[in-house]
Amino acid sequence: MRRTSLRKTAAFSVISAEDVATVAQGCLLDEVRTWPKPGLVSHIDTGSHTDMTLAHFEASALAITPYFATLYRAGYAGEKLPALRSIGMAAEKDMLRATGGINTHRGAIWALGLLSAALGWRTAQGLKLSCCDVVRQVWGAEILQTTHDPSSHGGLAHRLYGAGGARIEAGWGFPIIRSVGLPALHRGRELSSGDEEAARVQCCMALIAELEDTNILYRGGMEGLSYARNSAATFLRQGGVGLPGWRVVAQKLHHAFILRKISPGGAADGLAVCLFLERVEHLR
Ligand SMILES: CC(C)(COP(=O)(O)OP(=O)(O)OC[C@H]1O[C@@H](n2cnc3c(N)ncnc32)[C@H](O[C@H]2O[C@H](COP(=O)(O)OP(=O)(O)OP(=O)(O)O)[C@@H](O)[C@H]2O)[C@@H]1O)[C@@H](O)C(=O)NCCC(=O)NCCS
Numbered sequence: 001m002r003r004t005s006l007r008k009t010a011a012f013s014v015i016s017a018e019d020v021a022t023v024a025q026g027c028l029l030d031e032v033r034t035w036p037k038p039g040l041v042s043h044i045d046t047g048s049h050t051d052m053t054l055a056h057f058e059a060s061a062l063a064i065t066p067y068f069a070t071l072y073r074a075g076y077a078g079e080k081l082p083a084l085r086s087i088g089m090a091a092e093k094d095m096l097r098a099t100g101g102i103n104t105h106r107g108a109i110w111a112l113g114l115l116s117a118a119l120g121w122r123t124a125q126g127l128k129l130s131c132c133d134v135v136r137q138v139w140g141a142e143i144l145q146t147t148h149d150p151s152s153h154g155g156l157a158h159r160l161y162g163a164g165g166a167r168i169e170a171g172w173g174f175p176i177i178r179s180v181g182l183p184a185l186h187r188g189r190e191l192s193s194g195d196e197e198a199a200r201v202q203c204c205m206a207l208i209a210e211l212e213d214t215n216i217l218y219r220g221g222m223e224g225l226s227y228a229r230n231s232a233a234t235f236l237r238q239g240g241v242g243l244p245g246w247r248v249v250a251q252k253l254h255h256a257f258i259l260r261k262i263s264p265g266g267a268a269d270g271l272a273v274c275l276f277l278e279r280v281e282h283l284r
């Protein structure tokens with residue numbers, strides 16, 4: 001396919017399918033290469049996980065990259081949700097093949113996949129809508145109607161705790177990403193005088209404090225979720241990455257999550273989504 005260069009319109013940039021895929025890959029790699037994120041895998045350690053390492057995330061990110069371009073093209077062609085879902089499921093299969101059966105990026109395929117499709121849709125329509133609004137307006141109703149697989153971890157969290165998880169966030173146009181994640185990323189830069197890793201930690205903590213993360217619910221129940229939210233909120237209240245010695249505080253929290261074996265996979269995906277939105281919408 002012909003590669004188009006970035007071209008700015010009055011409100012949003014036009015970005016090619018290949019560029020979207022490259023940006024998505026960069027965001028996934030930046031997410032995993034952020035430390036300390038409580039309970040999560042990074043280049044330093046494997047957090048609460050005994051089955052996944054940085055290498056799994058890198059292999060997975062490489063394997064799923066082409067699907068973001070495919071989803072962009074599907075959005076450009078005006079495809080409905082079922083067509084996007086079959087591409088997303090093929091991406092999940094390749095992820096599992098690359099990781100030897102480990103779920104590294106299921107939530108990221110979902111969110112970044114829908115947003116990639118939204119960028120394609122918006123380019124084709126020439127409309128000045130944010131890609132989060134495109135997801136909500138074009139596919140939101142269908143997304144909110146999809147039923148939970150009762151055997152999935154998300155399905156279990158929905159049945160036991162009524163958690164909406166990744167579907168609700170996407171169906172409503174990523175409200176927590178927009179109202180919590182992106183402002184925290186910007187605030188993190190201010191607090192740390194532009195330290196990008198610190199900004200990513202601030203963003204991840206803010207998302208942990210707000211999201212109803214089905215990974216935490218699955219492993220730690222409601223008690224685990226309350227603990228995770230409260231402790232991340234305390235970190236932020238105490239000054240977040242603006243606090244002198246914040247890395248030591250964040251590292252302690254990381255170890256506390258590891259002791260409880262909880263892992264905020266939804267917040268990790270949310271961090272990648274915030275980076276993606278900044279980069280494709282040129283918010284920064
Ligand atoms: C519609 C789906 C989202 C269905 O998924 P599911 O029913 O599982 O729904 P959720 O649990 O809500 O979400 C799936 C993943 O999304 C991440 N997530 C969790 N909470 C939230 C939240 N509140 N908001 C947004 N996103 C959230 C999370 O993904 C991350 O964690 C995974 C790693 O977790 P890990 O701890 O290793 O857990 P497991 O391996 O599962 O178990 P154990 O280790 O504990 O044993 C990793 O994937 C991260 O990305 C949730 O897991 C959707 O997935 C679906 O239908 N997909 C099909 C394809 C499709 O339709 N695509 C559309 C076009 S792209």
Ligand SMILES: Nc1ncnc2[nH]cnc12
Nearest residue numbers: 032040041104265268269
């Ligand atoms: N860095 C990470 N660690 C564990 N689960 C994740 N899901 C997405 N990113 C993750």
